[in-house]
Amino acid sequence: MRRLNLHTLGPIVALIALVILGAMLNPAFLAPANITNVLARSAFIGMIAVGMTFVITSGGLDLSVGSMAAFLAGVAIMAMNAVAPALGVHWGTILIGMGVALLGGLAAGWLNGALVTKARIEPFIVTLGTMGIFRSLVTWLADGGTLSLQSGLRTLYRPVYYGGIGWITWPIITFAVVAIIGEWMMRHSRFGRHVEAIGSNERVARYSAIDVNRVKLMTYVLLGLLVGLAVVLYVPRLGSASGSTGVLWELEAIAAVIIGGTALKGGTGRVWGTVVGVLILSLIDNILNLADLVSPYLNGAIQGVIIVLAVVLQREKSAADER
């Protein structure tokens, strides 16, 4: 029992170690402003990673989320700019933009899921394909440049990223709510159980009368919806989208899921672990910026080492458990 605890608590121990390290290196690290920054910027990848946890747990994978986010951000901005002359600078216009992002996310997730379950193509290949498609579409829509929200709407929309209750801004609140619901769904809902069952053994799940295709499709739709939600909070930050928006978000989300203790081969999902994984990734970046530990050329190497270490520690303990 004690060994099991150590194994599952691995990511949390790493997170606490990073927080202590950060506080020792620079007193500004624990200032409320910095904590708000780190949590708010984790929120995008965080919400996407929660959805990714379900997809990976069911034995799937989605490489398209970063491009999808860029594409949805572009489409939402264009939609808001297009209806602005008719509706004026008004919350209604922004709600339309939010609706476009969320519905677009649903549709894009459904497309990925349908290609995986109905057309029976490997998820890696499907989402590699849609990754390229979404990325090209946003570059094309932006004519190679940047799509920008008009300034009146930006001013109105801005508080959705920067505002909140005290220093707890809306992205942090949304991320927390998504994480709690996600954790509940994975642990206690029928859907979560089915996802884990399919990930551990798809054939047995099918024989147990689980509608495997429907559940798998739903994991991609859920992920798409969460990408849409991330976009709703991302657009007010800089008010723009371009071909370089959301580059490599998919890999960060997948890394966070794996650091958190979800198995890449599926079967076991841990949403709270994913949340910890996301925080670890953002903290590494933040600490490297706050403290001049190494040459900036080596930032990527430090990140790589910590990611691999976090997973190695866990795997060793889990191997010991199985013995």
Next chain:
Amino acid sequence: MKRRNLMKGAVLAATLAMGASPALAQDAEKKIIGVSIPSATHGFMGGLNWHAQDTITRLGKAYPNLEFVLATAGDAAKQVNDIEDMMATRNIDGLVVLPFESEPLTAPVKAVKEAGKFVTVVDRGLSEEGIEDLYVAGDNTAFGRVAGEYFKGNLKPGSKIVVLRGIPTTLDNERVEAFQKALEGSEVEILDMQHGNWNRDDAFTVMQDYLSKYPQIDAVWAADDDMAIGVMEAISAANRTDEMWVIGGAGMKEIIKRIMEGDKQLPVNVTYPPALISSAIEMTALRFVSNAPMTGRFIIGSQLITPENAEQFYYPDSPF
């Protein structure tokens, strides 16, 4: 990858334009010019792509005996394939290339030159000298120096600044070294230099962390207009807009517009025009339609954009 044949059959307009050219007789046969550039992955390249297409459309109309083949590549390997395809299937007479990376493109471009074609290299030099007939580039050293001189001349001794660097490349190193050299002898202190990768989101994050780390920052060298946008957003979120000004670079239209309007936070900008591809295509075309000598090196200077002269750098139609 896009490949377009942008030859437009505007015979009438072209006949008028070409009527008096002495070189016309010998060049009446069709000449094909291949243009190979990186695809529009960030703001600057987006602008460069737009200017390339714009120039090709215009030149295609002006010179009916010139045909252009445009290829955009997402990485160096694809660009090599593009150039090989141009040689094998289109039999080009001239090549305008902005190498994705110097090393991998050197051999393929050399092969084009050895086949007797006219080669124009743009912006990023090849790793071997003397291959290209014409070299057209921006001036990275001046880009850093002009910005550095502005900082030196407009900050009090003891001022503190932060710098955002681009994607780690020789180009970025040249700019930063020239910037530091220009600051030498002044008592302006560079607090920190981190990579924002010419990306708005990365620059936003790096600037947020600078703001947490340093209580006093008097100015920011963002070194790129995309990064400047992210930087300004981070500053305004921290409510420190009045404390510091920001210098970007490359002349993005939104930034130029704010300089024209006399924005205090953006006093000036330094050019590194994406339209340099137009100069290269234009000069290569002249090589085939006129007797004007077109070989050598053409370095486009980096100028300081101030509220007074900003209007002449403003291209409202360009995406950048």
